[in-house]
Amino acid sequence: MGLVTRLSWRNLVRQKKRNLFLGICIGFGMMILVVANSFSHGMVDVLINEVVSYAFGHLVVDGTQGNSYFTMIRDKERIVKIIEENIKPEDLLEINENLGMMGRAVGNGEADNVVVVGVTIEEDEKYFFNDFFTLLDGNFDDYFSTDYEYPVIVSSAMAKSLNVKVHDTIKIRIPMVTGQIQAAKLTVIAIADASNTFMNMVLFMQGYRVKELLGYKPWESASLQVTLRDPLKTAKYYADILHEKLKPGVICVAGKIGRADCQLVAFKHHDQAKEALRAEVTIVAGDPEKAWEKRGVMVSKALAQKLGLKAGDKFNYSYQTKFRGIYEEEFTVDAIYDSRTKLGADVLLVNEERIHDILNTYLPAEFQEFLAEDDPLYTALATEWKLLRRSKDSQELEKLYKNERKNKSTQSRLNIITMYEGASDILKLEAVLNLLTMNAVLILFFIILIGVVNTLRMTIKERTREIGTIRAIGMQKRDVRNVFIMETLFLTALSCIAGVTLGIVVIKVLGAFTFNSTGALSIILKDGRLVFKLAPLSILGNFLLILVIACVTAYFPARHAANLSAVEALRHYE
Amino acid sequence: MNVIEVQGLKKDYPLGKTIVHALRGIDFSVEEGAFLSIVGPSGSGKTTLLNIIGCIDHPTAGRVRIHDQEISELNDKQITDLRLHRIGFIFQSFNLIPVLNVWENVEFPLLLMKDKRKEEIAARVERLIRAVGLLDYMAHKPAELSGGQRQRVAIARALVGNPDIVLADEPTANLDSETSESILKLMRELNEAERTTFIFSTHDPEVLKYAGKIVKIKDGMIVGQE
Numbered sequence: 001m002g003l004v005t006r007l008s009w010r011n012l013v014r015q016k017k018r019n020l021f022l023g024i025c026i027g028f029g030m031m032i033l034v035v036a037n038s039f040s041h042g043m044v045d046v047l048i049n050e051v052v053s054y055a056f057g058h059l060v061v062d063g064t065q066g067n068s069y070f071t072m073i074r075d076k077e078r079i080v081k082i083i084e085e086n087i088k089p090e091d092l093l094e095i096n097e098n099l100g101m102m103g104r105a106v107g108n109g110e111a112d113n114v115v116v117v118g119v120t121i122e123e124d125e126k127y128f129f130n131d132f133f134t135l136l137d138g139n140f141d142d143y144f145s146t147d148y149e150y151p152v153i154v155s156s157a158m159a160k161s162l163n164v165k166v167h168d169t170i171k172i173r174i175p176m177v178t179g180q181i182q183a184a185k186l187t188v189i190a191i192a193d194a195s196n197t198f199m200n201m202v203l204f205m206q207g208y209r210v211k212e213l214l215g216y217k218p219w220e221s222a223s224l225q226v227t228l229r230d231p232l233k234t235a236k237y238y239a240d241i242l243h244e245k246l247k248p249g250v251i252c253v254a255g256k257i258g259r260a261d262c263q264l265v266a267f268k269h270h271d272q273a274k275e276a277l278r279a280e281v282t283i284v285a286g287d288p289e290k291a292w293e294k295r296g297v298m299v300s301k302a303l304a305q306k307l308g309l310k311a312g313d314k315f316n317y318s319y320q321t322k323f324r325g326i327y328e329e330e331f332t333v334d335a336i337y338d339s340r341t342k343l344g345a346d347v348l349l350v351n352e353e354r355i356h357d358i359l360n361t362y363l364p365a366e367f368q369e370f371l372a373e374d375d376p377l378y379t380a381l382a383t384e385w386k387l388l389r390r391s392k393d394s395q396e397l398e399k400l401y402k403n404e405r406k407n408k409s410t411q412s413r414l415n416i417i418t419m420y421e422g423a424s425d426i427l428k429l430e431a432v433l434n435l436l437t438m439n440a441v442l443i444l445f446f447i448i449l450i451g452v453v454n455t456l457r458m459t460i461k462e463r464t465r466e467i468g469t470i471r472a473i474g475m476q477k478r479d480v481r482n483v484f485i486m487e488t489l490f491l492t493a494l495s496c497i498a499g500v501t502l503g504i505v506v507i508k509v510l511g512a513f514t515f516n517s518t519g520a521l522s523i524i525l526k527d528g529r530l531v532f533k534l535a536p537l538s539i540l541g542n543f544l545l546i547l548v549i550a551c552v553t554a555y556f557p558a559r560h561a562a563n564l565s566a567v568e569a570l571r572h573y574e
Numbered sequence: 575m576n577v578i579e580v581q582g583l584k585k586d587y588p589l590g591k592t593i594v595h596a597l598r599g600i601d602f603s604v605e606e607g608a609f610l611s612i613v614g615p616s617g618s619g620k621t622t623l624l625n626i627i628g629c630i631d632h633p634t635a636g637r638v639r640i641h642d643q644e645i646s647e648l649n650d651k652q653i654t655d656l657r658l659h660r661i662g663f664i665f666q667s668f669n670l671i672p673v674l675n676v677w678e679n680v681e682f683p684l685l686l687m688k689d690k691r692k693e694e695i696a697a698r699v700e701r702l703i704r705a706v707g708l709l710d711y712m713a714h715k716p717a718e719l720s721g722g723q724r725q726r727v728a729i730a731r732a733l734v735g736n737p738d739i740v741l742a743d744e745p746t747a748n749l750d751s752e753t754s755e756s757i758l759k760l761m762r763e764l765n766e767a768e769r770t771t772f773i774f775s776t777h778d779p780e781v782l783k784y785a786g787k788i789v790k791i792k793d794g795m796i797v798g799q800e
Contacts, residue, residue, distance in 0.1 A: 003686065010674065014672070468669075470671070472630050473682060473683050474657045474659070474686050474687075476686075477650065477651075567631040570665070
């Protein structure tokens with residue numbers, strides 16, 4: 001041990017009572033910091049892992065259309081395949097449909113608002129609910145039963161609110177994707193205590209049953225929730241990859257008019273796109289104005305000649321759908337055009353607003369490649385869906401959706417969101433809580449450190465002759481200063497370590513209590529207990545910050561001590 | 575060869591609105607290996623003179639040369655180094671570091687030098703503690719020692735760095751006559767054994783019989799040398 005260190009340590013031990021008192025104050029401050037920090041981490045962890053990740057998924061592929069609040073992915077199989085192909089199997093835990101809708105439920109003489117949530121569980125995963133519920137009555141196994149009409153698991157709070165028991169019926173009215181209102185009877189098969197308050201208003205039902213209720217076709221899906229092994233590390237990374245891989249192609253559907261093969265290509269319904277197309281397409285017959293309108297249909301000169309079509313003629317276009325056999329649609333030729341581009345071949349050029357609804361409902365078996373992304377015409381042609389730009393946070397996401405809902409286009413939209421963007425407000429809450437805690441603790445520490453400074457000044461006054469002696473013997477000013485700084489650092493560091501240890505003990509004790517709360521507190525409880533999550537890096541950072549503050553605070557009195565004149569110091573008598 | 579040369583040394587202190595002339599023009603020199611006593615009544619300027627020679631105080635006027643080095647030309651760091659390597663101090667009130675034991679107090683200047691090996695330090699400390707007769711008290715703290723023992727520790731500490739000069743300000747003032755005699759004998763023995771120059775102040779005539787040379791001082795001026 002160096003001389004300066006040894007002197008500092010011995011001096012620290014020398015004034016036991018005074019330093020013990022100060023140490024207790026610092027340790028207490030550190031304990032509060034650890035407890036508060038762990039509490040805010042734990043709270044956010046509960047909100048993220050128990051609420052956000054289930055309500056939102058680590059990563060979501062969200063499909064929307066028009067101004068509907070329903071999420072809708074028309075070709076689930078295709079999107080799931082893209083997800084599975086682009087997320088490493090070791091990082092991908094599962095892909096679930098986010099099936100849920102708010103409705104009005106009526107029990108035995110009582111009514112309440114409920115959220116019907118579809119959770120697809122296989123029979124071999126029947127213990128799934130044990131993680132979230134404590135079964136009070138009924139049997140989770142009946143969740144898979146076909147003997148009941150829409151079997152549901154109900155929280156005890158909701159069962160009380162609707163005045164229902166196991167095997168009672170709940171009548172429900174719920175909106176469907178089609179815009180109609182669905183009425184159904186649900187059978188209570190289990191009543192359970194929810195692990196957090198958000199689950200109180202949820203009625204859980206098998207996913208396929210909820211899809212049926214809400215009017216989704218089997219091949220359709222609500223937004224897809226991707227659960228990752230390590231979302232913190234991989235969610236944004238995979239979101240960016242999926243965003244790249246989900247770039248849509250141009251709408252080009254191979255079909256037939258009569259016996260002739262043709263390709264249906266859609267153009268975008270906005271002025272800029274139409275301008276670009278007008279430069280490449282010459283209307284040779286028909287009504288040019290009508291042709292560029294919302295329901296406009298144009299046939300290439302080559303195709304018109306082949307089929308003997310004239311402007312104003314009606315014809316049937318048919319194509320092979322993916323799930324519903326052959327689909328046929330009647331069109332009227334608004335114009336015949338000529339083009340030296342690929343559009344000049346056997347192409348049926350249709351305004352996107354005429355075709356999106358048809359293609360959404362009757363998904364083509366295949367979309368053909370028509371133009372490369374770098375083709376000048378590419379931006380003028382409509383795509384299978386609109387891929388929304390990635391949002392930085394929940395505000396940006398909300399703004400984006402708000403703008404999109406104003407857009408009256410019938411084109412479906414896809415969006416890739418991670419919970420860190422979608423639930424960024426909750427994550428900000430953690431930052432705000434930490435900041436508040438840190439500020440409170442810093443104020444506490446500044447008060448404590450004023451105590452440190454005063455103590456140090458007192459100590460220096462008491463040791464003035466000693467300072468004179470060691471300076472006379474030959475200790476440099478810098479070393480004298482360091483003796484006092486190090487003494488403060490020792491005191492602060494040891495107190496902080498004791499504070500952290502005590503904080504951990506307090507966390508364990510507080511975490512062991514069970515609260516029977518159904519109020520606001522229950523939001524942050526898990527199984528009735530407060531959740532604390534130690535954040536070692538954050539604590540280490542705070543610890544270092546406090547050491548720096550202690551060092552800076554001790555510096556000035558220590559420098560004063562070092563600058564004392566040796567001869568004056570030696571003359572000093574208490 | 576002169577180890578110390580003092581010329582025209584003056585020191586004034588402000589005391590309220592008046593100026594106290596502690597030293598009024600001192601000239602003298604000290605030869606290497608001397609055992610010199612500065613004698614004078616209280617307030618005559620003995621301590622001030624020793625402080626200036628020991629480089630812990632600055633003169634108002636005049637020059638002090640130690641081994642031909644003009645002290646006023648040195649900055650604080652160099653002066654601190656000079657004190658560490660060339661000057662040992664023995665104080666009237668011993669001024670040991672209370673949190674360090676006997677061994678550590680004696681070792682203190684050597685550790686400050688930072689260029690000594692562990693073995694060298696241990697050997698030197700042990701030799702000095704043996705020389706002052708405190709081998710059995712090595713682990714004792716100053717509070718556990720008598721006044722005489724504390725002063726012996728102070729002597730060992732002053733000598734451990736092998737300085738050219740040891741300055742002792744009234745080293746026996748807080749000791750009984752028997753202990754004072756033993757301390758002075760010890761200082762004299764070490765002066766002869768180590769060839770270290772000793773300068774000590776006293777106002778006790780009994781102490782003078784041990785001095786090799788005596789400088790008499792009164793009202794800040796030298797009034798005689800023997």
